[in-house]
Amino acid sequence: MSDNPYSDLPERAFWRPSISARNPLSLVDLYEKKFELTQSDRIVTAGSCFAQHIARKLKASGFTFCDYEPAPPQLPAHLHGAFNYGVYSARYCNIYTVRQLLQTFDRAYGHFTPQEPAWSKDGGVVDPFRPALEPEPFKDVDELEVARESHLKSVRDVFEKSDLFVFTMGLTEGWVSRGDGAVFPLCPGTAAGSFDPDAYQFVNFTYPEIHADLMAFIERLRGVNPGVRLLLTVSPVPLVATMSGDHVLSATSYSKSVLRAVAGQVSKELDFVDYFPSYEIIAAAPMRGMFFEPNMREVNPAGVDYVMSHFFRQHAPQAGAPAPAPASETPSAAERSDVEIVCEEMMLDTGR
Amino acid sequence: MLVILGDSHTIALHNGLAKLDSRTRRAARGSFGEVVVRDLSHGYKFFEPFFELDDQGVRLTDPRAVGILSKLPGGFAPITANDPRDFLFCFGFHPSATMDVKRWLTHTAARSTPGKQYISEALVRAAVQEHTRPMLDFFRLMQKMNVRFSVVMCCPLPRSFITEERRPLISEDDILAYHQLYRQTFAAELDRLGVRYFTPPESTFDGPWLKEDYVNRKGIGDYHADARYGALMLKKIIGALTEGRRVPPPTPREILGGLRRKAGRLVRRVRGATAKRQAG
Numbered sequence: 001m002s003d004n005p006y007s008d009l010p011e012r013a014f015w016r017p018s019i020s021a022r023n024p025l026s027l028v029d030l031y032e033k034k035f036e037l038t039q040s041d042r043i044v045t046a047g048s049c050f051a052q053h054i055a056r057k058l059k060a061s062g063f064t065f066c067d068y069e070p071a072p073p074q075l076p077a078h079l080h081g082a083f084n085y086g087v088y089s090a091r092y093c094n095i096y097t098v099r100q101l102l103q104t105f106d107r108a109y110g111h112f113t114p115q116e117p118a119w120s121k122d123g124g125v126v127d128p129f130r131p132a133l134e135p136e137p138f139k140d141v142d143e144l145e146v147a148r149e150s151h152l153k154s155v156r157d158v159f160e161k162s163d164l165f166v167f168t169m170g171l172t173e174g175w176v177s178r179g180d181g182a183v184f185p186l187c188p189g190t191a192a193g194s195f196d197p198d199a200y201q202f203v204n205f206t207y208p209e210i211h212a213d214l215m216a217f218i219e220r221l222r223g224v225n226p227g228v229r230l231l232l233t234v235s236p237v238p239l240v241a242t243m244s245g246d247h248v249l250s251a252t253s254y255s256k257s258v259l260r261a262v263a264g265q266v267s268k269e270l271d272f273v274d275y276f277p278s279y280e281i282i283a284a285a286p287m288r289g290m291f292f293e294p295n296m297r298e299v300n301p302a303g304v305d306y307v308m309s310h311f312f313r314q315h316a317p318q319a320g321a322p323a324p325a326p327a328s329e330t331p332s333a334a335e336r337s338d339v340e341i342v343c344e345e346m347m348l349d350t351g352r
Numbered sequence: 353m354l355v356i357l358g359d360s361h362t363i364a365l366h367n368g369l370a371k372l373d374s375r376t377r378r379a380a381r382g383s384f385g386e387v388v389v390r391d392l393s394h395g396y397k398f399f400e401p402f403f404e405l406d407d408q409g410v411r412l413t414d415p416r417a418v419g420i421l422s423k424l425p426g427g428f429a430p431i432t433a434n435d436p437r438d439f440l441f442c443f444g445f446h447p448s449a450t451m452d453v454k455r456w457l458t459h460t461a462a463r464s465t466p467g468k469q470y471i472s473e474a475l476v477r478a479a480v481q482e483h484t485r486p487m488l489d490f491f492r493l494m495q496k497m498n499v500r501f502s503v504v505m506c507c508p509l510p511r512s513f514i515t516e517e518r519r520p521l522i523s524e525d526d527i528l529a530y531h532q533l534y535r536q537t538f539a540a541e542l543d544r545l546g547v548r549y550f551t552p553p554e555s556t557f558d559g560p561w562l563k564e565d566y567v568n569r570k571g572i573g574d575y576h577a578d579a580r581y582g583a584l585m586l587k588k589i590i591g592a593l594t595e596g597r598r599v600p601p602p603t604p605r606e607i608l609g610g611l612r613r614k615a616g617r618l619v620r621r622v623r624g625a626t627a628k629r630q631a632g
Contacts, residue, residue, distance in 0.1 A: 072459035072471045074450050076482045083475055136474035143472065146463045150470035 024286045025306065033314040034267070034274035035229060041163040042066045044089035046104075048096050048170020050235035050278065050299065052087050055166075057308040061317035065089070066162060069154035083134050089162070090154040093130045093185060096171040097205060098213040098262075100183045104129075105220050108155040114182035118144050119193030128184055131191040160225050168278075169259040170235040172205045173243060173251070187243075202243045204255075210262045218270065229272040232263040236282035238297050256283070278307045354384035354593075358442025359398060361506035361576060362391035364568065365442060368582020374606055375599060376587045382600040383593065384438055388424065392417035395448030401486050403493075408432070410493060431499055439494070439501035440589065444487040444542075445549075446506045446575075447534040450479070453522050462529035473533055480537040491547050503542060503549040504589060505535065507577035508562040515573035528560055550592065553584045 011017045012029040019027065037043075043065050045055040059065040071077075071085035084091045095101050106112035107129070118125035124137030125144050130151075138144040159165075175187045178201050189195030205213075221228060234256060242251035260279060267275035282291045282303050289296060291303025356365055366389040372380075380387050393402075393414045403412050409430030412418060421428035431439070449455075460468040461476050481488075494501050509531050514524055542549050556566050556577070566581035568574050577585075602610070 069469060070458075072469070072475070072479075073455040074459075074479050074483070075471075075475060076479065079478055079482065083478070134472060134474050135478070136472075139473050143463065147470050147472055149466070150468075154469065 019286050024288065024290070027281075027286070030281060030310050031276055031314055035272070037063075037164060037315040039317070040064055042161060043164045043166060044068075044158045044162040045166040045168075046088050046090075046092060046095050046101065046158070047166070047168030047233070048094055048235040048237065050170070050233070050237050051094075051166065051168035053299070053304040054168065054233065054278070054308070054311075055088060057304065057311075058166075061308075061312060063315075063317060066158070068157035068161065069151060084130075084132075089158045091130070091133060091151055092155060093133055094170070095167075096185055097174045097183055098169060098210045098217065099174065099176075099205060100185060101167065102213045102217045102220075103183055104155060105159065105217055108152045108159065109220075109224075112182075114177065115180050116177055116182050116184075117141075119188065121192035126192045128188070128193065129182075131184075131186055131193070137192070156224075159221055159228075162225065162228055164229050164231055165221065166231045166233070168233045168235050169210075169263060170237070171239065172210065172255040172258050173239065174203055174205065175200050176203050204244050205258075207258050207261060210258065211265060214262060214266050215269075218266070218273065229274070230270075231274050231276055232267060233276045234259045234263055234279035236279045236291075236299060236303075240297070276311060278311075281307045281310060353436075354380065354387045354438045354440060354590075356387065356389040356440040356442060356504075357392055358504070359393060359395040359446055359448070359506075360391055361395075361446055362389060362442040364507065364577040364579060364582035365389050365504070365586055366391065366582070367579035368584070368586050371579055371583035372586055372590075373583075374602060374610060376590050378602060378606070379594040379597070379599045380590045383590075383597050390420050390424070391442075392420055395443065395446045398443040398487050399448060399450075399483050403486075403490055405493065406430075409435075410490075410497070431494070431497070433497040433499070435497070435499045437500075438593070439499060440504055441491075441501060442504045442506065444484055444491075444503060444538055445535055447480075447531060450483055450534065451527065451530060453518050453527075456522050456526055456530065460526045460529065461533055462523070462525040464525050465523060468526070476530065476533045477537045477540075480534050481541065484538055484541065488541055488545070491542070491545055495545065495547070501547075502589075502593070503547055504585065505539075505549060505551050507566065507575075507581055507585075508552055508557055508560065509575060510564060510567040511558070511561040512564060512567060513573050513575050518573060532560065550585070550589050552581075553588050556581055556584060 006013070010029070018029070022028075039062060041064060043058055043063055045051050045058070045065070055065060066089055067086060069085070069090040071080045071083070075083065075085065080086045084093055087093070092104055095104060103112055103114075107114070114129070116128045118138075118141050119128050119131060120126075121131075121137040124139055125141055126137045127133060127144055127148055138147060175184045176182060177184075178199055183203075184200075187195065188200050218230065221230075236256075238252040239248055239255060242248045242255075244251045244254070246254065256279060263275050267273045281287070282299055287303075291299055291306065293300050356362060358365075369387060369389055392412065393416050397414050397417070402414055402417070403410050405411075409432040411430045412421065431437075456468075458468055459471050461471055461473070463470065491501075491503070509527065511524070514522065514527065539549065552562075556563055558564070562577060562581070566577045566584075568576040568578045570576075
């Protein structure tokens with residue numbers, strides 16, 4: 001065979017030896033780190049539901065996962081999740097879209113103050129930008145604003161006191177205010193508030209918009225924290241529902257494709273941004289859907305372990321890399337409980 | 353018999369018993385016969401499982417409490433269904449370890465403390481409901497067993513709780529916000545159960561605080577009330593529990609005792625006036 005550009009490529013560049021000839025649970029070299037990560041690097045996380053898994057595994061593996069809005073000592077540990085403590089590095093809840101991330105930054109630094117008033121719920125009020133923050137609403141608007149100010153201070157800490165910002169991109173679809181473009185994590189009227197078609201509109205962010213938003217966010221983030229690096233991932237969790245008019249399967253494929261493309265592009269453009277292929281490891285065809293729960297949406301614990309084993313092969317938490325996770329086993333009730341994630345998007349599915 | 357049991361805040365009631373006025377004593381005697389007051393354990397002990405139910409009834413499990421109850425004349429029988437005794441429990445309204453200053457260095461329930469992370473009222477309620485579960489379980493069991501009981505709120509927080517040492521760590525607003533939310537939450541839980549409880553006498557408040565006159569001065573920054581407070585609290589409770597019931601007339605011994613006290617006061621007054629005249 002004559003020499004050609006493919007001749008010297010490693011095995012991982014070829015489908016047959018790296019995929020077809022292997023058991024899907026023993027794939028190797030799926031991820032090659034772009035930069036070193038040390039145990040002392042301060043890691044923060046944000047993003048869509050799947051990012052919660054990453055946060056938990058990083059915490060459990062000895063990395064310096066930073067929580068700048070930790071639970072108060074008097075709150076029993078089993079209630080932390082219900083009150084969104086320890087889920088991410090601050091209590092911003094799920095940040096599904098890049099525009100929401102960008103606006104979170106701008107809100108934290110006072111560059112953007114949404115006009116949206118508090119949403120009513122069960123005799124109290126909730127924050128439109130964190131509607132599922134706590135099981136019960138705030139007593140009144142004053143309390144909401146005090147809580148928000150306290151939270152935004154922690155958000156600034158997240159941006160300024162981190163060495164690695166891990167962001168999991170979740171959705172392209174979202175709902176925005178027609179007034180000032182404020183992006184909501186949830187459609188108004190689902191978890192709280194009420195839906196007014198004159199006040200809110202559906203958006204399906206495009207590749208150029210998401211790319212521009214992500215680049216803008218990174219520029220602002222590096223403005224307050226010049227040394228910070230980023231690790232991008234795409235959530236493999238499909239959409240609960242779509243407003244795009246397409247079938248939810250097509251809409252999911254479109255949404256994930258766009259996000260994946262943006263993440264790939266940005267990580268190619270910037271040497272301090274890495275992409276970790278959690279999306280592919282869970283959702284790609286060779287995995288045969290085995291890492292999804294029977295509803296084919298939620299990722300099972302074995303999938304999370306398998307994803308993170310590939311991460312830890314490159315960023316070993318201790319001397320010696322951990323082996324890939326064993327084949328999928330039915331987790332115990334305790335394990336299931338441990339991997340329960342807070343996913344407000346599920347509220348769209350209520351009653352379906 | 354009226355049995356008053358509880359945490360260290362029961363000491364004020366115990367000491368107040370000796371300072372009760374004659375009419376309240378007679379009212380208590382007429383309705384309950386004997387009044388027994390014992391502080392059983394530290395407040396935090398009631399935040400842990402502290403009782404058990406067996407064939408003979410409900411027993412407290414904390415060794416210190418068991419020891420104290422065993423020293424009562426005749427011992428202390430387990431609490432049974434339709435127990436003939438009346439009970440007053442003095443625990444649950446004291447936040448105990450949950451208001452430990454060390455727990456409030458980074459967070460606050462006060463809306464006015466910008467340097468700490470704010471925790472919502474809903475969160476405080478959820479936490480209090482969790483922490484006080486053993487006590488609420490106990491009260492539920494008492495109701496199920498048709499035991500006559502009520503609960504007494506411990507004294508208001510004294511302002512002097514914020515000592516010079518504590519002041520840099522926690523503000524008055526911090527501690528008051530939590531303390532009030534804690535008590536409101538516990539009171540709401542008792543309301544939901546239909547348990548009667550007694551709040552401190554209005555006259556002992558200085559705004560939200562306990563009047564410093566009533567603070568137990570045994571230690572700096574102590575959160576306990578004195579015997580005079582205890583007497584006022586007991587008077588309020590006994591007055592409410594015996595309302596509408598007949599108050600027995602004083603016994604000859606009580607009459608004699610009353611006369612002796614009056615005479616003693618008169619002698620002191622005369623001596624005082626004489627001393628003043630001689631000095632002048």
